[in-house]
Every structure is written in C-alpha cells, then in structure tokens.
C-alpha cells in the first residue's frame with residue numbers, strides 16, 4: 001500500500017477506465033447526448049472488476065477520478081469544448097451538476113466493491 | 120469567485136476536517152486494539168528521550184495519505200463549484216498538522232516528556248497550542264481532553280458528550296461482548 005491507499009495496478013486500471021469512460025462521454029456529447037454519469041459507471045465497474053476485497057478508499061478515488069475525467073473529456077470535444085477547466089463549474093446547470101454527482105456516487109459505490117473471486 | 124467565498128469554503132473544510140480528526144482521535148483512544156496497532160506508537164515515541172528523526176516514516180505516511188485523499192476530494196469539489204477555497208482548506212489543514220507536530224518537538228529532548236511536568240492545560244475554547252499537544256503525548260488519557268488539533272472547543276464538546284458517546288466506542292462494545300459471553 002502506498003500514500004494513496006490503493007495498490008498501483010488497481011490505480012492504473014482506474015486511470016485507464018477514467019480515460020475510457022471520459023472518451024465515451026465525449027463521443028456521446030458530439031452526438032448530442034449528455035450522460036456524464038457514464039464515466040462513473042465505467043470507472044466503478046473497472047475498479048471493482050480488478051479488485052478482490054472491499055475498500056472504501058478505492059471508492060473515494062473512483063469518485064474523484066470520474067469527476068476529473070468527465071471535466072477533462074468535455075473540454076476535449078462537444079459543445080463545452082470552448083470552456084476552460086477553470087470555468088468547468090459554469091457549464092453545470094443544476095441538472096448537469098446532479099448528473100455529475102450521480103456519476104461520482106456510482107463510481108464510489110461500485111468501485112469500493114471487489115468483484116474478482118478471492119484466491 | 121470572491122476572496123470572501125474562497126476563505127469561507129477553506130474555513131468550512133478546515134473546521135469539518137478538524138472535527139473529524141478530533142473525533143477519530145477520541146475513538147482511537149477508546150479502542151485498545153486499534154490503539155496498540157496504530158496510534159499508540161506515536162505516544163510511546165515521544166515519552167522516551169529523543170532518539171529518532173522528527174517525523175518518522177509512519178507519521179509522515181499517515182498525515183500525508185490523509186492529506187492526499189482530502190486534497191483529491193476537495194479538488195473535485197472545487198472543480199464542480201468553481202470555488203478553489205475547498206482545495207486551499209485541505210492544503211492548509213495538512214500544513215497545520217505538520218507544523219503543530221514539528222513544533223511540539225520542542226518538548227522532545229534528552230529529558231522525557233513526563234519528567235518535564237508540563238502541567239495540565241486549562242479547559243478553554245480557544246486554539247490548541249503545541250504545548251497542549253505535547254502534554255497529550257505524555258498524558259494520553261487525561262481527564263481534560265486534549266484530542267483536538269486546532270480548536271479546543273471540540274475537546275469541550277467531547278467532554279460533554281463523553282458519557283453518552285463512550286457507549287459506542289470499540290472498547291465499550293468489546294466489554295459488553297465479554298460480559299454477554
């Protein structure tokens with residue numbers, strides 16, 4: 001265990017899933033579909049799939065990374081691409097803020113579980 | 120984003136984190152097993168003559184990993200609210216923890232803490248001093264609570280809540296379990 005409280009391979013898997021989920025979210029944005037919570041689902045499922053035991057700390061990291069990945073993704077493609085990361089909050093209506101929060105909550109809830117069979 | 124709302128957000132996080140720290144500190148002192156495994160070494164360390172570096176690896180790791188997690192979650196909150204005070208508050212909490220601990224080392228020298236007769240801190244509602252924290256190290260379970268890191272008011276509140284709260288601690292649960300069996 002390191003200072004982040006999660007193992008390095010798991011962290012790498014979480015980051016990879018954050019990139020994947022962010023990519024999916026950005027691709028859907030270019031097609032007019034705004035579904036930021038999907039980032040959280042992809043991150044959570046990915047983290048749980050590579051983990052054997054429950055970990056609240058891993059859930060927290062999943063929530064954090066899903067928010068950042070969503071923010072970076074909408075900066076790269078779609079209707080919000082012109083807004084800088086510092087202005088991210090200005091793209092959040094109450095509805096969008098709720099969807100992002102839902103994504104973070106899903107990432108934390110799913111990501112804290114361990115779906116891999118114990119050895 | 121005005122300076123006022125940033126400061127407010129930073130203060131709000133600092134206050135909540137300080138409360139969480141104080142409560143957890145109280146709980147670890149009422150959980151013999153966890154105390155022995157983790158926090159107890161922190162106390163043992165300062166009660167002898169100084170024989171080790173200021174912050175050892177265990178302490179740096181505990182403070183830093185708690186700080187990294189709170190900075191990360193606050194970074195996400197700052198991003199979503201556009202108020203970077205939340206992140207600044209997490210950073211400030213970490214700096215304060217480290218400074219308080221490094222400063223209490225003034226009382227960690229050739230003469231063991233207990234022999235220095237620091238004197239029990241009076242019960243007050245102001246800020247916690249490094250001297251109070253040094254006293255805590257030599258008197259972990261004193262009747263005057265010294266669990267807080269920043270605001271001594273949390274200790275006063277815990278002293279008031281203690282008779283009710285103590286029933287929910289791990290030690291109380293364990294002794295109930297021992298009685299039942």
Ligand SMILES: [Zn+2]
Pocket residue numbers: 161220252256
């Ligand atoms: Zn201490």
Ligand SMILES: [Zn+2]
Pocket residue numbers: 144148158162255259
């Ligand atoms: Zn203590």
